[in-house]
Amino acid sequence: MYHHSPRRSLLISGVIIAVMVAAGLFLFRDVPMLRFIMGLFSLGLLINLRRECSVRIWVNWPYIVYEYHSIFRHFREYIEPWRISGLNPDIVSMWRGNISERLVMEVGDRELVVSPFYSGYDPGENLIVETLRSLPGSRQQAEEKLAEEHRIDHPEEHPEEEPEVVEVWGFLEMGIQCPRCEGPVAVNGPYTALVCPHCSAGIDMQPSIWADLLEDVPQEIAEDCEEGYGGKSTIWGTYNTELFYGRMKPYCEECKRDYDLENDPVKDGRITCPDCGSTRSLQVPPEWWKSIFSDASMIIGAGESSDESNLEGDPLKGPVVFTCTKCGAAVKLDGSSRDLKCEHCDGEIHIPDDLWLRFHPAVKKKRWFVGYRWVPDTEEDDE
């Protein structure tokens, strides 16, 4: 609230006029010239009083209320703060180096007087200048400020807003390098242990390794990838890892139709494509995996290792004749076990990698889909 009151100058002018009129009437009644001069002077002061005004300005959201009172005019105006285009001192007169200024507020193409005698040193005037300059510069800012104030004043009408949650489907295609034989090993699901198809080495995929590999993936899929797009990365961590990921709804591998998760039949952990009848695995990820992947709720297409179309080459059927490395006898192998004993010399036989791979072709890297909910970070990024 700012109030410019002309009381003091009104009082001074009033007293001077009264004294002059009285003097003119009673003291100088015999000196007409002096009476005439005093009359003129009083008239001048009276005219000057026209400029005297009382101005009150206060904020009544979303308006600035401007109230003007003078001897001749009186009005009140409601002004939207963003319509105020300027607040400037305006020179009224200059006399012998004395500048007489008034402070005016520009609203559209109008000028409203804030202070008819502007000093620039008056704390009240400085305060109104600061207040008006700190007001929102646009309607949008004003509305935000208004909404913010309403939230603070009426918390009951503004229950905590739920953060916006996005339902995201992403896909992963992942392969690591066997730490023993350096052969490629597909990672086609949320598994904590893998077996190298080449050298049969057990490969540890404990949750902390997964956490390192997939650290930023849920966020990148949700925030940086458009539907149908993705990224590739090579990670030189515990295992050399090739990762291809992106944003994509799960679809039938045979006919490429998107699954309708509401309606497509799900039975025994498999979802069936109603168009072509093919099925894919559908599972709830294990708890440890959920905690790594943004509380993922569903995985489609993981595993599938038994499917022959997903193998690198056809598996070798039937026995193979193998020469015992110790005694040279012919031994028949059927691939059911890797380590066996020679029927002739009782020596140990270990089926070498390339032959073992013929019996048990490696599983190909496969695309599997992860459904999860993503809560976008509402905090400002420091980027």
Ligand SMILES: [Zn+2]
């Ligand atoms: Zn290996």
Ligand SMILES: [Zn+2]
């Ligand atoms: Zn299909």
Ligand SMILES: [Zn+2]
């Ligand atoms: Zn032998």
